[in-house]
Each structure stands twice: as structure tokens, then as C-alpha cells.
Amino acid sequence: MVTMLSGLKRNGRPRPVPWIVLLAALWLCAPVRADVTVTLDRDRIVEGETVTLVVQTNDPQQSLDPNLAELQEDFVVLDRRTETQMSIVNGRQSAVMKLLLTLEPKRAGSLTIPPLRFGNVATPARTLQVDPAPEPEPGALPPVFIDVELDPAEGPHYVHAQLRLTVRVHYLPNLAEAAITPPEPSPASVRLLDEVPYQAERGGVRYRVLERHYAVFPERSGPLEIPAMRLTGRLVERRSDQLWQPAVKGRRIQASSEPLQLDILPRPDTYVGDSWQPARALEASQNISSSETLSVGEPVTRTVIIDAIGLEENMIPEPGQPDIPGARIYPDQPQGITRDDGKWVLGHKEFRYAIVPENPGELVLPELTVHWWDTVNDRQAEAVLPEVRLEVLPSTLPTAATPAAPSAASAPAGPALPGAVNVSSGRNYWVGLSALFALLWLVTLGLYLRRPRPAGRPDSTASEPAGDEKALLDRLQRACRADDAAQARQVLGQWLRRYGPGRYRGSIRALAGELEGQATGGGARDTHPELGAELVRLDAAGFQPAGVAGGAPGWDGAALWNGFSKWRAEQLRPERTMRDPMDLYGAGGQARV
Structure with missing residues (x-):
């Protein structure tokens, strides 16, 4: 009853193997269930737009190679890539592996992302709502156009209350050297929140879309105008019958958004409170x-x-x-x-x-x-x-106590004997000393x-793992090595928003202007004209990935990476003076798309 298996014979008898050894061996051989999650970057899109499906696991041994046959019944897989993020926390190394699928719905309606199977693990299904594409107006759509959206759209709009401004730039793949002016409402402050690139189909034409979200804070009540944002660029048109065309400049184009007129209300008379706090x-x-x-x-x-x-x-x-x-x-x-x-x-x-x-x-x-x-x-x-x-x-x-006055009856009748000790005086001495120490403790x-307190003490909840920044820098280096301007521009913008000085607001254009010596608050140490020029070229080339027709040939990613690495090393020197963390609104100027 104690044994089930026998090992090698010893003295002619089988050696028993305990149950606990058998169970431990079976437990070690049992497969570990991997944690695989599936998310969508958006839950609702318009027909013709693309969506990104992210499959993530924290098991480095888990294979991310699912069968996509069922998924391809309702979606076209336009792109497929993998990412790996490594991090070390408290001496323990962990890895996160991601599979990113760019999907285009084949029809409108409520579509289901079917469960994806990875070995013995199956992901839950996801639902995507695809709205029908709006009917195009008579006439051809322009190669570039800008849509703006305000939330709340109808109001009321109060002073100091955030307005969410969404700007969508639709452009054809052959657009190059493009620049767009940022929103400049006055009097109001503006902060760039996020930037999302994707693709959309409008009127039977596939556009690339750059969507930006801004926070606008009106500073005074009364009329507020958000002027039209203007985009300028060049359409590169290549003849299909010529393989090599070294000097293709294309034609210049311009596009403008519709200006917005708002009526900003003051603090209501019915508001109760000393300080005005409008919030969602x-x-x-x-x-x-x-x-x-x-x-x-x-x-x-x-x-x-x-x-x-x-x-x-x-x-x-x-x-x-x-x-x-x-x-x-x-x-x-x-x-x-x-x-x-x-x-x-x-x-x-x-x-x-x-x-x-x-x-x-x-x-x-x-x-x-x-x-x-x-x-x-x-x-x-x-x-x-x-x-x-x-x-x-x-x-x-202990507190100081007032000693009682000695009575006449207790007074000594004669001189004190040699060697006698005054016990009352010694007790009063220690009580007074304890009171003095208590007073000093309260003062301290x-x-x-x-x-x-140091005003610049960093908030521990605001810090992000160093591995996230390293992953962004690795992606930027790979994009520069591949001369992929679009990817480099996107990753550099993410790095600026998360880890760059706050005055740049995630704007590559603002950083380029200061490095070229155009910023009024920059010192000699902040002037890097070569890197500033490379950033301007990156902004101009960022509409087109490397190797795609209509791109900006000749962009050198190695020059940008070398200059950026040297500049970042200078920023990390201990003797450098830290900037004001509240300096969110740096040098002005145009923001590159």
C-alpha cells in the first residue's frame, strides 16, 4: 500500500518509490497554463478604417502563431508584427510578448473577433462595431483634408473647463514634406494629449489618417475662436513608365480646417465655493x-x-x-x-x-x-x-512638579551630619531635567x-519602469537603421510625450526649433543645429515609410540616431540644471505632422 513502483533491486528485493516522489514528478511535467490576452485599440470604427488587434502573453515560451482562417472570414489582415518587452524589477526579469495584427473589416455591422487558439489556450471573443461609411458628396475628394471635432460640441463651455479638440488629417500615401500649424486659440492654453495613426477609406479612396487629441483650457470668458489649421505639403507623382527618377519634386498643395467660434461662459452666479473648479x-x-x-x-x-x-x-x-x-x-x-x-x-x-x-x-x-x-x-x-x-x-x-515648602517641624534642629544626602533636592533636579528634555523634543x-519640502521631488506614482523607455529607444534605433521615417517619427513623438522635457509637449517641431537655437529660453548647451536640422527632415519625411513609392528618398536615419544619442547623453549628466517640471508650454511655431 505504500509503494506503486519499484526501482533497482537491492539485496534481491525491489526498492520502493514513495508516492510523494511520483506526484512531484507528475507536477513538474504538467504543462503551465499561459496567460494570453486579446485587446482592440478601438471598439467602434467606420467602414473602411483599420483596427489593431493586440495579442499579449507574459510567457516567453508561449508561441504566438495562431490559425487566422476563421478571423479572415470577416477581416483582411493587412499587417502582422511582433514585439518583445523585457524588464527587470527587484532583480527579477520578466518578458511581455505581443502580436499586433492590423485588420480591415470586410463589411459593416457588429463583427466578432473569434477566439484564437494558442496550443491549449484559447482567447475570449471580442466584438467590433463597424458603422457604414458615409456617402460621398458629388465630386472627387481632395488628396488632403482636415476634420476637427470639439467635445462638448454644443456646450455650455465654461472658463477654465477643458475642451477636447480632435484633429484628423486625411492624406494620400504620396504626400511628402507636409507641415500643419497647431491649434492656436486665444486666450486659451493648449496641451497635446495623444496621436494615433491609422487608415480609412473615404469615397472609395484609401487615406492615411493622423488623429491628434488636444486639451484646450479657455482663460477668459467671452468669444473664443479656434483659427483654421493649415497644412502644406507636396504631392509626389511618379510616372509608371520610368524606373529611376532621381529628382521628383511633385506639386505643392494646401489644406485648411474650418475655424471654430465658441462662447465661453463665466463662473455661474449660483456657484457655491471660494475657488472655481469645473470638472467632468x-x-x-x-x-x-x-x-x-x-x-x-x-x-x-x-x-x-x-x-x-x-x-x-x-x-x-x-x-x-x-x-x-x-x-x-x-x-x-x-x-x-x-x-x-x-x-x-x-x-x-x-x-x-x-x-x-x-x-x-x-x-x-x-x-x-x-x-x-x-x-x-x-x-x-x-x-x-x-x-x-x-x-x-x-x-x-514626565512633567515638572513644584516641590512643597518644608515646614518648621521638619526643619533640622542642628547642623547636618557629614556625608548626609539631600534626597528632595536630587528628585527635583531630575524632574526639572526631564521637563527640559520634553520641551526640547516639542521644539524639534x-x-x-x-x-x-523640495518642490521638485518626483512623484513615485508618476514614474514609469525604465524598461518602457529602453523599449522605445530600441524601437527608435531600429527604425533609424532601417531608414523608416514614419516609424521613427511616431516612436520619437511617444518618447517626447513620456520622457522628454515638458515644454516640448511631444512636438518634434518644438524640439527642433530649440536645438537650432530658435528658442528664447535655451542656453548654449541646448543648441544642436545639426540634430535640429535632422529633426526637421524627419518631420518632412515622416508621412512615408521607407521603400514605399511617394516617400522622401535620401533620409538618413543613422545621422538622426547619432545626434539624438549624443543630445540625450548630455541631458542625463548630473551637473545639468533641471528644468521646471511645470513648463508645459514651450517654444511656439508650427507642429509637424
Whole structure:
């Protein structure tokens, strides 16, 4: 009953193999189920547009080579490529493998991405809504045109409330040397959020589309105009009967978007609150560092956290901490960060207050109310933090006691004997010394809580793994080696938005202008005219991948990579002065498409 198998014979008898050894061997031989996920970059498209299907796994041994026969019943697979991202966290190496499929629907309607099988693993099905393509108007469509869309479209539009501006540039593959002016509403600030390239069919013609999302913040009430954005470029037209054409320039073209006229409303008279906070959503929460009890002189920290959609962190004011009877309040330097989800800005801010009770009893941290304006429902809204009650115990530190005056009866009748010790004087000495130490401790605590915090301390939640930046740089280097201008331009734009100085706003044109010495705030160390010229050439050539007719021949990716590597190495030198992280709006000028 103890054994099932026998090993080698010993002294003429079989050696028993325990059950636990057999089970361990079977467990080690069992296949490990890989985690494979499937996502779509968009859930709703128009007939003629393309969509990217991303298959991802964290198992480097998992093969990403599915059978696409069922998928090809409703979709045409236009492109197929793989990516591998390596990262090391706490000394442990991990890998993420991706399979990216560019799909074009064959018909309109609700289409299903069927389950894809990878060995013993099958992915769940996904649904894609394909709307019918709009009927083209009479007449041929131009080779380049620009669409703009505003959200909210009808309003109301309030001062300081974010407007989402979407710009779609449709262009034919033979467009080169193109540049488009960025949106320049006044008075308003603009921030580039995201950039998505894809393909779409309009009027039976396949276009390449560059879609950009901007955040626009009106600075004053009254009329606001978003001027027309203008694109200039050159259409390269090659004759099919000539194989080698060294000097094909093409013809210049121009395209403009429709200007937008808006009426920006002021802060409503019915708004309740000291500070105007228009947002799509706002949440407030709090953290208390102490438990339900503490002692006199022991600080407790109250952290108020505000998260808002449609507000930058510098637009979130301090909620205000009212005075607390019997306690001292020491506010800390607020910490905040602004992110975005590609369409809306996400403001996050934390306010910390160190509260030191002075008396035993009950300490009440009062209720806090954050007033804001709901721009989605156009109404007043509040976020309320409840009050917190804490029990304060007497201090455990020794306190100085006043010694009782000696009575006449207790006075010594004669001189003290030699060697006698005054016990009362020694006790008073130690009590006074303990009180002095307690006072010094409280003074030190107050100075510590009031010390200035470094304003430039990075937020740990905002940091991204170093492997993400390395993966982007590796992709940029590969694109430069292959002289693929379109891929290099896209990857460089992603790097600028995530890791580049904030004043460039992800704009290659702004970086090129400063490196060429055109920026007013740049120093001699920021001037790299050769790299600036290469960036301008990359912007002009970025409409066309290498090796496709109509591209910009002669673009040298090696020159760009060498110049960019040297410039980035200088940025990482320890002696370089750090820029202001809030400098989001750098040098102006045209933004290259």
C-alpha cells in the first residue's frame, strides 16, 4: 500500500518509490497554463478604417502563431508584427510578448473577433462595431483634408473647463514634406494629449489618417475662436513608365480646417465655493496616519486627496483646513501630478496637515467640503469628507512638579551630619531635567514639521519602469537603421510625450526649433543645429515609410540616431540644471505632422 513502483533491486528485493516522489514528478511535467490576452485599440470604427488587434502573453515560451482562417472570414489582415518587452524589477526579469495584427473589416455591422487558439489556450471573443461609411458628396475628394471635432460640441463651455479638440488629417500615401500649424486659440492654453495613426477609406479612396487629441483650457470668458489649421505639403507623382527618377519634386498643395467660434461662459452666479473648479468628475478622499487614540504632543497627519477629470493639478486649490480648538496645525507642501488618458487630463493632488493636540480629551478633525462644478450635467456638486474623532490621552512624558515648602517641624534642629544626602533636592533636579528634555523634543518636532519640502521631488506614482523607455529607444534605433521615417517619427513623438522635457509637449517641431537655437529660453548647451536640422527632415519625411513609392528618398536615419544619442547623453549628466517640471508650454511655431 505504500509503494506503486519499484526501482533497482537491492539485496534481491525491489526498492520502493514513495508516492510523494511520483506526484512531484507528475507536477513538474504538467504543462503551465499561459496567460494570453486579446485587446482592440478601438471598439467602434467606420467602414473602411483599420483596427489593431493586440495579442499579449507574459510567457516567453508561449508561441504566438495562431490559425487566422476563421478571423479572415470577416477581416483582411493587412499587417502582422511582433514585439518583445523585457524588464527587470527587484532583480527579477520578466518578458511581455505581443502580436499586433492590423485588420480591415470586410463589411459593416457588429463583427466578432473569434477566439484564437494558442496550443491549449484559447482567447475570449471580442466584438467590433463597424458603422457604414458615409456617402460621398458629388465630386472627387481632395488628396488632403482636415476634420476637427470639439467635445462638448454644443456646450455650455465654461472658463477654465477643458475642451477636447480632435484633429484628423486625411492624406494620400504620396504626400511628402507636409507641415500643419497647431491649434492656436486665444486666450486659451493648449496641451497635446495623444496621436494615433491609422487608415480609412473615404469615397472609395484609401487615406492615411493622423488623429491628434488636444486639451484646450479657455482663460477668459467671452468669444473664443479656434483659427483654421493649415497644412502644406507636396504631392509626389511618379510616372509608371520610368524606373529611376532621381529628382521628383511633385506639386505643392494646401489644406485648411474650418475655424471654430465658441462662447465661453463665466463662473455661474449660483456657484457655491471660494475657488472655481469645473470638472467632468471629481473625487475626494482622506487618510489618517494614527489609530483612534494618541497622546498629547503626538502628531497625527491628515492627508486630503483630490482626483479630477478635466482639471490639471495646478488648477486644484487647497480645500482649506479650519482651526481646531486645542490643537496646532502644520500644513505641508502640496504634492500633485497631471496625467491624461489620451482624451482628458487627470489631475491628482495631495494636501497633508500635521495636527498636534495640546490637551487630553477628544480631538475632532472637522468635516471638509470640496465644491466643484459638474460640466457634464451643468450643475453644482460637492465632495464631502466626514469628520474624524480621536481620543487624546495624557502625555506619558514626565512633567515638572513644584516641590512643597518644608515646614518648621521638619526643619533640622542642628547642623547636618557629614556625608548626609539631600534626597528632595536630587528628585527635583531630575524632574526639572526631564521637563527640559520634553520641551526640547516639542521644539524639534515643530521645526521638523515646518521644514520646507523640495518642490521638485518626483512623484513615485508618476514614474514609469525604465524598461518602457529602453523599449522605445530600441524601437527608435531600429527604425533609424532601417531608414523608416514614419516609424521613427511616431516612436520619437511617444518618447517626447513620456520622457522628454515638458515644454516640448511631444512636438518634434518644438524640439527642433530649440536645438537650432530658435528658442528664447535655451542656453548654449541646448543648441544642436545639426540634430535640429535632422529633426526637421524627419518631420518632412515622416508621412512615408521607407521603400514605399511617394516617400522622401535620401533620409538618413543613422545621422538622426547619432545626434539624438549624443543630445540625450548630455541631458542625463548630473551637473545639468533641471528644468521646471511645470513648463508645459514651450517654444511656439508650427507642429509637424
